[in-house]
Amino acid sequence: MKPTVAPFPAARLRRTRVSPAIRGLVRENTLTTDDLIWPVFVRDGEGIVEPVVSMPGVVRRSVDKIAEAAVEAQALGIPAICLFPYTDPALKTEDCAEAWNPDNLCNRAIRAIKAVAPEIAVMTDVALDPYNINGHDGFVVDGEILNDETVEALVKMTLAQAEAGADIIGPSDMMDGRIAAMRSGLEQGGHRNVSILSYSAKYASGFYGPFRDAVGASGALKGDKKTYQMDPGNSDEALRLVERDLQEGADMVMVKPGIAYLDICHRVKTTFGTPTFAYQVSGEYAMIQAAAQNGWINGEQVMLESLLAFKRAGCDGILTYFAPETARILNG
Ligand code: PBG
Numbered sequence: 001m002k003p004t005v006a007p008f009p010a011a012r013l014r015r016t017r018v019s020p021a022i023r024g025l026v027r028e029n030t031l032t033t034d035d036l037i038w039p040v041f042v043r044d045g046e047g048i049v050e051p052v053v054s055m056p057g058v059v060r061r062s063v064d065k066i067a068e069a070a071v072e073a074q075a076l077g078i079p080a081i082c083l084f085p086y087t088d089p090a091l092k093t094e095d096c097a098e099a100w101n102p103d104n105l106c107n108r109a110i111r112a113i114k115a116v117a118p119e120i121a122v123m124t125d126v127a128l129d130p131y132n133i134n135g136h137d138g139f140v141v142d143g144e145i146l147n148d149e150t151v152e153a154l155v156k157m158t159l160a161q162a163e164a165g166a167d168i169i170g171p172s173d174m175m176d177g178r179i180a181a182m183r184s185g186l187e188q189g190g191h192r193n194v195s196i197l198s199y200s201a202k203y204a205s206g207f208y209g210p211f212r213d214a215v216g217a218s219g220a221l222k223g224d225k226k227t228y229q230m231d232p233g234n235s236d237e238a239l240r241l242v243e244r245d246l247q248e249g250a251d252m253v254m255v256k257p258g259i260a261y262l263d264i265c266h267r268v269k270t271t272f273g274t275p276t277f278a279y280q281v282s283g284e285y286a287m288i289q290a291a292a293q294n295g296w297i298n299g300e301q302v303m304l305e306s307l308l309a310f311k312r313a314g315c316d317g318i319l320t321y322f323a324p325e326t327a328r329i330l331n332g
Pocket of ligand 1: 125126127129137172173207208209210211212225280281282283
């Protein structure tokens, strides 16, 4: 007898794709406003909102305008804002003292946001580059980036941010030993509930180009950041960094850049099961916007697809310049 072969495919996987209702039922990962951290650029002055040319749709705001934006973000349900200062070049020095000035731009912006949008978690970036005359994240002596001296300065910077009201400290400097030093500084300073989201796996990437324009650091940077940021060829090293940062007291960790490093996000999440974030950086944002402006891709579709991809890779959230636009769409 001839074996009976079903006259139809044994598994019709298309059946779970037939309608939006069924696709929704079986969808494994979703993007929500709870996943968004919005990076914003702050500058001095008043009433100023100026475009960042290399990041269409992104602006630098004076402190009063940052406060307004935070109120808007709170209304949109965005849980956190991350501040990046565009520092007056006259305040950039070799000793980077402006970094721990209690009244520097970043700290003024933290206080302004806390006064009007108390529900938003304020995250900061800890690294010396906005204040350093040579654009590096650490002190430079004879061409070398000093590790331990930089860490001491980063602790002072962290404490000034915590005093101003920061909820989440984001060390992006890639020095060794910084998390332990910051954690103990925070504990001793009475900031037990201030958390640390470490830029644990931060790569020396070409994708940061537009950001350096946005904060006015591209002209200043001498050389590259390869002696402290990671080599893009490495993956195991990212796990060692995350493990080390968790042991030193990091509450959450980050992979940066994002879309080209989803394998790292996935390995970090599956290995440690710890809150894991990705930073969809300036260059990623600029590429999507540029292609969309040329009509080569559907910008909105690619924006949402790229953010969902981070969730699928295992991320709990994403730092993205698209946060407000995404929240508006998700809120319907
Ligand atoms: C600085 C810092 C950088 C970014 C965040 N923090 C730039 C760099 O390391 O040179 C990049 C963010 C982006 O490209 O959107 N420590």
